[in-house]
Amino acid sequence: MRFADTTALKIAMIEASRAIIAAEPELTRVDSVIGDGDHGIGLIEQLSENNFSTPYDLFHAVGLCLVKSMGGSSGVLFGTLFISGLEEIKDKDSLNGVDMAAFLSGGIQGVIRRGRANPGDKTMVDALLPAESEMNSALKSTDDLGQVLKAAHKGALSGVESTKNMVSRLGRSKNFREQVIGWPDPGAMSVSILLGGLANSLSQD
Amino acid sequence: MHWFSEGREFYARKWFTGMLKAHPGRWELFDSQISSATLFSSHKVTDRVAVIISSGGSDGPWSPGFVGENLADAVVVGAPFTAPNAYAIYEAAKALDTGRGVILLYNNFMGDYLNNDMAEELLRIEGHRAIQIPVHDDIGMARGESRENRGGRSGIAIMTRIAASASRAGLSLDEIANLLKKANSRMATICVSIDTENNIVTFGRGFSDEPGFKTGQMGMRETAEETIRLLTEDISPKTDEKILLMVNPLRLAGYDEAYVMGNYLYDSLSANYNILRMNVGAYIHILDGYGFTITLLSADSELRPYLEGVINGDGFSI
Numbered sequence: 360m361r362f363a364d365t366t367a368l369k370i371a372m373i374e375a376s377r378a379i380i381a382a383e384p385e386l387t388r389v390d391s392v393i394g395d396g397d398h399g400i401g402l403i404e405q406l407s408e409n410n411f412s413t414p415y416d417l418f419h420a421v422g423l424c425l426v427k428s429m430g431g432s433s434g435v436l437f438g439t440l441f442i443s444g445l446e447e448i449k450d451k452d453s454l455n456g457v458d459m460a461a462f463l464s465g466g467i468q469g470v471i472r473r474g475r476a477n478p479g480d481k482t483m484v485d486a487l488l489p490a491e492s493e494m495n496s497a498l499k500s501t502d503d504l505g506q507v508l509k510a511a512h513k514g515a516l517s518g519v520e521s522t523k524n525m526v527s528r529l530g531r532s533k534n535f536r537e538q539v540i541g542w543p544d545p546g547a548m549s550v551s552i553l554l555g556g557l558a559n560s561l562s563q564d
Numbered sequence: 565m566h567w568f569s570e571g572r573e574f575y576a577r578k579w580f581t582g583m584l585k586a587h588p589g590r591w592e593l594f595d596s597q598i599s600s601a602t603l604f605s606s607h608k609v610t611d612r613v614a615v616i617i618s619s620g621g622s623d624g625p626w627s628p629g630f631v632g633e634n635l636a637d638a639v640v641v642g643a644p645f646t647a648p649n650a651y652a653i654y655e656a657a658k659a660l661d662t663g664r665g666v667i668l669l670y671n672n673f674m675g676d677y678l679n680n681d682m683a684e685e686l687l688r689i690e691g692h693r694a695i696q697i698p699v700h701d702d703i704g705m706a707r708g709e710s711r712e713n714r715g716g717r718s719g720i721a722i723m724t725r726i727a728a729s730a731s732r733a734g735l736s737l738d739e740i741a742n743l744l745k746k747a748n749s750r751m752a753t754i755c756v757s758i759d760t761e762n763n764i765v766t767f768g769r770g771f772s773d774e775p776g777f778k779t780g781q782m783g784m785r786e787t788a789e790e791t792i793r794l795l796t797e798d799i800s801p802k803t804d805e806k807i808l809l810m811v812n813p814l815r816l817a818g819y820d821e822a823y824v825m826g827n828y829l830y831d832s833l834s835a836n837y838n839i840l841r842m843n844v845g846a847y848i849h850i851l852d853g854y855g856f857t858i859t860l861l862s863a864d865s866e867l868r869p870y871l872e873g874v875i876n877g878d879g880f881s882i
Contacts, residue, residue: 419689422686423651423686426649426650426651426654426682426686427598427649427651431646431647431675432647432674432675432678434649434650435650435678435679435681435682436678438650438682439682439685442682442685442686442689443685445689446689469685473678473681473682474678
């Protein structure tokens with residue numbers, strides 16, 4: 360799909376939420392406290408029950424829903440991913456790969472600024488930065504929305520893999536230090552599942 | 565905080581409901597959809613900057629006791645020992661903004677920062693002006709790092725009062741934020757905890773019970789002198805400033821002991837500096853144990869108008 364309107368983006372967000380719900384057993388195995396599945400359900404309800412006139416309205420609602428229902432630092436940081444790039448898609452009726460990359464980059468930079476995490480701290484940033492970099496490489500040869508999201512997903516997956524060898528310096532899991540070596544970071548995993556869900560839905564023609 | 569905290573998520577709502585029953589008409593419980601609680605003052609914000617404070621959901625009087633006439637306009641708290649929710653702060657600010665803007669005041673801890681910072685952005689993109697002020701007065705934390713990395717302690721009691729007085733004086737959002745930033749840079753707090761059996765005094769014990777940075781066997785006079793030395797070393801009071809001294813007992817220290825300690829602190833401080841006044845009371849009654857948190861604010865002529873007179877909150881005056 361070269362570009363998507365609000366309806367297609369909404370369907371993609373619902374599919375990405377379903378992917379998060381489906382991954383809950385795996386996420387729970389990594390971090391028994393997280394329980395992201397519930398938030399996926401909240402998000403699907405919120406999306407299904409409302410109509411959105413623009414991609415801006417859709418993603419604004421997604422961000423608010425995450426902040427409201429997840430709580431804690433995860434809710435704020437996942438919310439930030441959808442809120443901090445909104446300015447980039449103001450007044451657009453549909454998004455192509457270039458628009459989506461600008462939107463996600465704004466969100467990623469927002470997460471880094473707000474979360475004060477550095478690469479290598481074993482956080483969602485370790486999936487977000489490689490996602491951003493793969494996305495930017497893809498933009499050199501295409502503006503196709505599906506292709507750009509696939510590239511972002513690929514970057515995020517390699518980021519998740521890299522977190523397995525990292526020691527946490529921030530957040531709750533820092534208390535476990537070495538015990539987390541060998542396990543991927545659950546925040547990074549959620550990011551890759553989310554991008555994978557969006558890429559899947561938006562690369563079908 | 566163990567036996568009481570049954571139904572953790574709704575603890576603050578039960579707490580605030582008890583406050584409403586004790587003081588009918590003083591506050592209103594805001595109907596938030598978030599599993600934390602929000603309390604509004606019954607005194608409406610009219611054509612002035614709104615002041616919203618937020619914190620974890622336990623202890624007091626700071627934060628909910630600081631909502632009311634001539635104090636903060638609303639408080640948002642999380643579950644016990646959990647940061648307030650960004651959405652709850654955002655919806656309270658939307659409800660209170662008269663167009664003059666909103667001050668978001670909180671103690672500088674990671675969760676409180678994340679949620680207030682998020683709320684500030686959510687408000688901005690909808691056209692509301694909000695400025696967050698993270699208070700970082702605790703000299704026991706992040707020693708050797710910049711002041712901005714320190715946590716907040718009891719100094720936020722004074723900051724709330726300054727924000728509230730400046731708002732009622734009609735100052736703009738930017739003017740109030742600048743005043744608060746100045747106060748933040750001229751304020752220092754230290755926790756002085758005491759092992760009363762062995763007369764061992766520890767300086768700088770952290771908010772979450774991190775160990776202190778200095779320990780010694782000493783009496784009250786020597787403790788007071790060392791406290792004043794550590795605090796004035798941090799803020800270096802200038803000759804045109806006057807100092808507000810605040811003594812806040814930890815849970816096990818009594819009313820009498822706070823005034824006895826205050827007596828020594830006052831004498832030690834007045835030997836070299838001008839005192840604006842001393843406030844003694846339980847403002848932020850958070851750590852179990854015996855001792856005090858002691859705060860100095862060195863106020864210049866720009867800050868002093870907003871510290872004039874004493875304001876009564878729920879069970880304290882500041």
